[in-house]
Amino acid sequence: MTGKSCSLTSQEILDTYFLENRARLLEIASFLDRLDRAADAGEVRGEYRRRAFEKALALLLEPGGERTKAIQLLFSDPSSEPIESALGLKATGAWGGENAGN
Amino acid sequence: MRVIDPHMHLVSRTTDDYLALAYGGIHTVAEPAFWPGFDRASAASFHDYFHQLTVTEPARAARFKIRHYCWIGMNAKEAEHLELAREVIAMLPQYLDRPNALGIGEVGLNKNSRNEIAIFEEQVELAARRNELLLIHTPHLEDKLKGTRIIMDILKNEPRVTPERVLIDHAEEHTIGEIKDNGFWYGLTLYPDSKGSPARAIDAVEIFGPDRICINSSADWSVSDPIATLKCANEMRRRGHPEALAERVFFENPRDFLGQSPKFVLP
Ligand SMILES: [Zn+2]
Secondary structure, rough: OOOOOOOHHHHHHHHHHHHHHHHHHHHHHHHHHHHHHHOOOOOOOOHHHHHHHHHHHEEEEEEEEEOHHHHHHHHOOOOOOOOOOOOOOOOOOOOOOOOOOE | OOOOEOOHHHHHOHHHHHHHHHOOOEEEEEOOOOOOOOOOOOOHHHHHHHHHHHHHHHHHHHHHOEEEEEOOOOHHHHHHOOHHHHHHHHHHHHHHOOOOOEEEEEEOOOOHHHHHHHHHHHHHHHHHHHHEEEEOOOOOOOHHHHHHHHHHHHHOOOOOOOOOOOEEEOOOOOHHHHHHHEEEEEEEEEOOOOOOOHHHHHHHHHHHHOEEEEEEEEOOOOOOOHHHHHHHHHHHHHHOOOOOHHHHHHHHHHHHHHHOOOOOOOO
């Protein structure tokens, strides 16, 4: 943890934020279940957004208070060269790699 | 509570939203020029838009005693149309001279393409020449880190632009540190689906401190919330922070950044 501490105690943080984050966790679980229930579930397992999402889930369990930044970096394009043209491209939320066209 | 929202796209909002701002104490707003959700066909469309930003919206806001300022610029989303983009850059000075125009913005990058970079660099040159404040749009999602770094390199290469006169907007957890280390102001955007939440914004205030941070709603034509700054201030109270800290982040900081333009006056 590099920064300043939160103004609340652990108990206060749990009292304030547990329920809303419990609900978010269930949303994520049902999103993954929905992907598994899709007719073509077997074919999309390796899709770059799904792979990035699963790697991000593993980062949630890392200790140290820098999970948010680590997940942001995981989803980011790590390259530094400009792309030739932006025409027809839009951000998808995860970096697809050199040949993914984004 | 007094609040300045330094980034709202009011041309896309209803008059009811202005009423909600007034009821909530958001009495000063600044509207950057941006992309309307479609690519414009000609320079005439930009003339109309800049007229709307400098004449129509201030009048609409004044009905509710809200002070409306704006930023004038050529956005990155339409930079691939190089010829039109350059035609627009040539018309910027006449609108930058208008009484509510605080500087050049929001300009920057969207997908980090060569044409976006060229159009951004030309506007940094214009800002340097005219000594204008700069409001920077950083790319969304996976393109943000790369784009923020390219933008900062361009800005650092222009000695006439000083970092305290630049706000780099839509910062997130992975870009705030580098922006702050380079001496720029930074903006956090409260955008329900794709950017930050009130809780994450207040986390940033706790982690990075209240210096050089401005928090905005970026309320526009997409899913967004014109009173998001009020909800974020409430998040600060929910954590037991003093009222003076909320005043600092939601009023004094945007006042100090925008106030570097002599046109920005509070009553
Ligand atoms: Zn904007």
